[in-house]
Amino acid sequence: MNNIFAVAGIVIKELYRRKDFYVLFILTVVICLVMASVNIYNDNEIIRYIKSICLLLIWVSSLVIAITTTARQIPAEREQRTLLPLLAKPLSRTQLIFGKFLGCWLACGLVLVCFYAFFGALAASREHHWPLLNYFQAAFLHWMTLGVVIALTLLGSLVFAAPSSNSTICFVAVAAILCVGRYLDAVALTRPEPVRSILWTIYYAIPHLEIPFDMRNLIVHDWPLIGWKFIGLDALYSLAYATVFLVAACLVFRRKAVN
Amino acid sequence: MNVILRTDKLRVEFKSREFRQSPKVALRGLDLEVNAGDVFGFLGPNGAGKTTTINVLLGFVQPTSGSASLFGIDVRQPIARQRIGYLPELTYYYKFLTAEELLRFYARIFSLPRAEADRRIDAVLKLVELESARKRLIKTYSKGMQQRVGLAQALINNPDLLILDEPTSGLDPLGRMKVREIIQRLKTEGKTVFFSSHELGEVETVCDRVAIISEGELKAVGRVGDIMGRHASLEKAFLDIVGYQSQSAP
Numbered sequence: 001m002n003n004i005f006a007v008a009g010i011v012i013k014e015l016y017r018r019k020d021f022y023v024l025f026i027l028t029v030v031i032c033l034v035m036a037s038v039n040i041y042n043d044n045e046i047i048r049y050i051k052s053i054c055l056l057l058i059w060v061s062s063l064v065i066a067i068t069t070t071a072r073q074i075p076a077e078r079e080q081r082t083l084l085p086l087l088a089k090p091l092s093r094t095q096l097i098f099g100k101f102l103g104c105w106l107a108c109g110l111v112l113v114c115f116y117a118f119f120g121a122l123a124a125s126r127e128h129h130w131p132l133l134n135y136f137q138a139a140f141l142h143w144m145t146l147g148v149v150i151a152l153t154l155l156g157s158l159v160f161a162a163p164s165s166n167s168t169i170c171f172v173a174v175a176a177i178l179c180v181g182r183y184l185d186a187v188a189l190t191r192p193e194p195v196r197s198i199l200w201t202i203y204y205a206i207p208h209l210e211i212p213f214d215m216r217n218l219i220v221h222d223w224p225l226i227g228w229k230f231i232g233l234d235a236l237y238s239l240a241y242a243t244v245f246l247v248a249a250c251l252v253f254r255r256k257a258v259n
Numbered sequence: 260m261n262v263i264l265r266t267d268k269l270r271v272e273f274k275s276r277e278f279r280q281s282p283k284v285a286l287r288g289l290d291l292e293v294n295a296g297d298v299f300g301f302l303g304p305n306g307a308g309k310t311t312t313i314n315v316l317l318g319f320v321q322p323t324s325g326s327a328s329l330f331g332i333d334v335r336q337p338i339a340r341q342r343i344g345y346l347p348e349l350t351y352y353y354k355f356l357t358a359e360e361l362l363r364f365y366a367r368i369f370s371l372p373r374a375e376a377d378r379r380i381d382a383v384l385k386l387v388e389l390e391s392a393r394k395r396l397i398k399t400y401s402k403g404m405q406q407r408v409g410l411a412q413a414l415i416n417n418p419d420l421l422i423l424d425e426p427t428s429g430l431d432p433l434g435r436m437k438v439r440e441i442i443q444r445l446k447t448e449g450k451t452v453f454f455s456s457h458e459l460g461e462v463e464t465v466c467d468r469v470a471i472i473s474e475g476e477l478k479a480v481g482r483v484g485d486i487m488g489r490h491a492s493l494e495k496a497f498l499d500i501v502g503y504q505s506q507s508a509p
Contacts, residue, residue, distance in 0.1 A: 014353070088343070090341045
């Protein structure tokens with residue numbers, strides 16, 4: 001575990017010494033502040049739209065940070081040859097993969113804390129209340145989603161040579177899951193065979209990041225809290241998928257020449 | 260003699276990316292033994308298989324057949340690398356870290372206790388003369404300084420075996436002299452050094468034993484004096500062994 005934490009520490013250090021996060025955070029803050037300062041038609045309900053757009057920006061920014069940060073980890077190590085002195089130490093490739101995953105996941109957790117703290121402050125300035133537990137549930141499930149996305153991107157970075165192609169493919173895959181994943185079973189019913197079977201297979205194989213994890217409505221509409229049992233089940237679901245992707249990444253990386 | 264590095268009928272083939280091309284054979288049944296306390300020079304022309312051999316020893320490349328071991332442990336086990344230090348030919352370290360942070364990270368991989376890590380970091384930074392720059396980001400270092408950081412990371416765990424892949428490549432005369440001094444110093448401390456080099460004068464000066472490979476095959480191995488034999492220098496012996504014939508000869 002010591003080696004995994006050591007690698008994770010370096011990944012976190014890299015993220016906060018690079019500019020990606022700061023740029024996206026400042027961009028989100030500026031857009032949201034500009035929107036929050038406008039009061040169209042004196043409509044008091046406008047805050048819901050602002051919250052909705054702000055959360056959408058947070059989701060997009062966090063996915064950009066998670067995918068771009070993860071996609072460059074192993075390819076950059078290979079390209080800059082930092083992988084050679086690293087693997088010449090008593091560090092197994094499995095430890096490296098898990099360390100990279102943990103580092104990216106924890107770093108994204110820190111990013112989410114910043115984003116949600118800003119969101120909470122913005123919403124509280126207009127609504128004068130702060131539903132902390134709702135924010136916690138939404139941020140926690142958001143973080144779990146990023147865990148699956150990071151594991152998927154890490155696997156992609158070992159399969160696709162260029163980080164840019166991996167990032168693009170992961171973005172498209174995650175966007176497709178979030179936007180149309182939930183409708184695949186309904187679409188399958190309207191299609192003849194073999195398309196129906198193919199759509200069913202995809203529906204059951206992909207990680208469903210949309211329904212159980214996207215809790216934006218919970219805080220936009222101030223819905224009551226979700227049962228903690230369901231939060232726990234969601235967490236297990238995401239960890240299971242992340243584990244499958246990480247094991248696949250370890251198997252791909254195990255015999256890969258790194259010279 | 261205590262053999263700490265051994266390869267046994269090591270064969271490495273790289274699959275061709277071209278359609279219907281036969282695989283490229285990088286090593287053809289290489290048998291090598293390095294004894295504890297030796298400074299061992301590993302020589303050969305470009306493309307002879309030196310770096311491939313080192314890559315197999317460090318677990319970067321899987322052999323097609325044969326085996327390799329360090330301290331009697333199969334090189335595929337990460338624990339085989341616990342007592343070695345490695346300096347690649349050309350490398351770049353994490354540029355967003357300082358030299359001290361980089362060394363602390365590697366010390367942690369070797370599971371060095373905090374106090375021991377602090378002591379080793381001080382010692383190796385002093386040895387490579389980077390004490391004054393220890394808090395600077397590596398991206399601000401010159402090439403020579405980066406090479407010295409490389410040497411420092413290779414020595415952080417006080418290794419019993421040091422594997423150096425062309426350590427003086429691209430260094431100025433002062434840098435080369437420094438590396439040579441460090442190798443000599445390690446030799447007096449009883450450490451084993453295995454290094455590949457094209458600097459035959461340097462090899463002649465510091466090595467106890469040398470091996471010469473060409474086209475993936477071991478051509479000669481033995482003490483420097485034995486390899487030189489009737490030749491005036493190691494360079495002449497090397498050219499003779501690899502079968503070089505001068506174009507300007509009548």
